Amino acid sequence: MSTSFLFTINEAPEVVSAIADTSLVAGFDWTLDLTEVFSDEDNLRYGTLASPDSSVAYLSYLGGGAVQVVDGLGGGTVTLNVYAVDAIGDTTFENFSVTIDAAPIASKQLADTVVAVGFGAYTIDLNEYFTDPEGTSLSFSVSSSVDTVVTAALNGSSQLTVSEVGEGTASISIDVTDAVGAVATFSFSIIVASPPPVEPTFSERFYSVGFGTANVTLSKIFGSDYRNYTYEVSADPDSVVAVSVNANSVLVIEEIGKAYRAQITVTATNSFGFSSTYSFPLRLNSGPEVVVDELVLVDTSGTGPWVIDLDSLIVDAQDDTLTYSLQVSNTGVLSAAVAEGTSLLTITEVGLGTAQVLISAADTLETSGVISIMFTIVAPEVTGLEDLASKFSVYPVPATDEVTVKMELVRAADIVIVLTDLQGREVYRQGLGTTAQVAHSIPLVQEASGIWYLTVLLDGQPFTWPVIKR
Known part of the structure; x- marks a missing residue:
């Protein structure tokens, strides 16, 4: 009996192109073709072994015999292994070293x-x-x-x-x-x-005492992008007003005290963390207050001008500088004025009689009530011509063709000159109007020699002297 069988001797895959040890620079791109490295009569399968140090480099099999060398980014030297397997299962390995210069x-x-x-x-x-x-x-x-x-x-x-x-x-x-x-x-x-722009449309804020709450849109300080900022706000002192910024980027000012001044500080911060700050004074204003609303004054002609300090009649709680407005009912009696930058009212005589002076005062925001001053200027008591005239003369004495009256009065008066005979009959009358200076001649050519009477009427009050004509 005999037995026969087929005996086949297999040869493992052969390395036909060894992979050389290689130095590379980080960032390389290297793919191996294992079909060019190994050869065999059978169809081969290919693979890789794990890298002993993948931080230097490792292999990634792409299929079809293609293997990519991947940079582990750590730099250094590592030995990598690839292999081929034939149909019987015989395996051939190929190893090579890779040195990689790591990137900075x-x-x-x-x-x-x-x-x-x-x-x-x-x-x-x-x-x-x-x-x-x-x-x-x-x-x-x-x-x-x-x-x-x-x-x-x-x-x-x-x-x-x-x-x-x-x-x-x-x-x-x-x-x-x-x-x-x-x-x-x-x-x-x-x-x-940029930090938020500071573009204020005001330098200070004024409110009347009792205003309660006021709103200030912050675009009036930080421009059209004001809604894109976050805010911090404070008042110094904090006993006058409370301040806050609401969700609509509106500054809310709430009255809480009776003091009259505070400094408001607003800081805007943009999304980049840059800040801008604006500070402005705030004033609560109560307006001028009239403490005496009516005066009745009488004074004698020739004793003026008269000065009245209005600070005693109108007061301002904030000590603001006040401006005054005046009205005079009868400018034929007096004129009135307040010197700029002062509170001094000056009343100047124009004539006899009564006039009303109406006065109002204003500070920055408010106007006060009205003060009424009834001012009467009366003629002084006259006991003789010397009370009215500083100079007086009648000449020549005796007279021939005319007699002259000359006088200077202490104040203007309505003047009438009259000449009468011994029986009181008027032979001459002349009105000179209202004046303080008199130099007037009366003709005597047609009059007989003898004694005549010269009368000067000052505002209706008569003063008489005898005149002798030759």
Whole structure:
């Protein structure tokens, strides 16, 4: 009896193209074709072994014999293994070493930053932020994504200078290259922003005592974007008004005390953290108050002008400087005026009689009530011509063709001159009107020689002297 069988001797896959040990620079792109590395009469299956140090590099099988060498980003040297398996199951391995020069790394983070308009420029030493794992020297290149916001430039080999151009947002890109040529790119953003604008439409606020609550839209201080800010507000002292900002960005002022002044401070902060502050005085005004509303005064002609201090008649709780308005009912009796910047009322005589002076006062916001002064100017008591005239003469004595009366009165009077004979008959009458200066001649040519009587009527009061004609 005999037995026969087929005996086949199998040969494992053959390495026909060994993979050389290789040095690479971080950022490489390397794919192996294992169909070119292994050969066999059978159809082969391919695979990889796990990397002993995946932080240096590892393998990723893509299918169809393609294997990608993946950078582990840590740099260094590692041995990698691939294999091929034939139909019988025989396996052939191929190993090779990979040395990778790691890319530069950030030793300190360059944080995104916000700067205020007007910062000008600032400089960063890039050597303080980047290093090479292999310890080689670094070189840098920089750029700005928006040159109309900031520019980026290198001063020397590692000094990054960021210079202000305008307002907005830009990204600063930094390419860091080591001595072998490994490159890493880093970036940070920079925002150039303004604090809230201060555009006040008022310098102070006035309210009358008892106003209760008042609202001030903060656009009147911080412009049209006022709703985009957060606010802090205070009053000093805090016993006059309470202040707050409501959800609509409206400053609410609430009266709580009787003091008359407070300083209001409002601080607006935008989303970038920049703040602007505006401070303004607030006044509670009670208005001038009339303490004496009517005066009746009588004084003698010739004793003026008369001065009255209105501070005794009108008071202002805030000690404001007051302005006065006057009305005179009869300007033929007197005139009235208050000297600018004072409270002194001056009444000046114009004639005899009674006139009413109406006075009102105003401070910045309020007008007071009205004071009435009834002022009567009376003629002085006359006991003789010397009370009315400072100078008086009748000449010549005796007279021939005419006689002259000359006088200077202490005040103007209505003057009438009359000449009568011994029996009291008038032979001459002449009215001179109201005046204080008299120089008047009376003709005597037609009159007989003898004694005549000259009468001067001053405001109707007669003064008589004998006149002798030759």
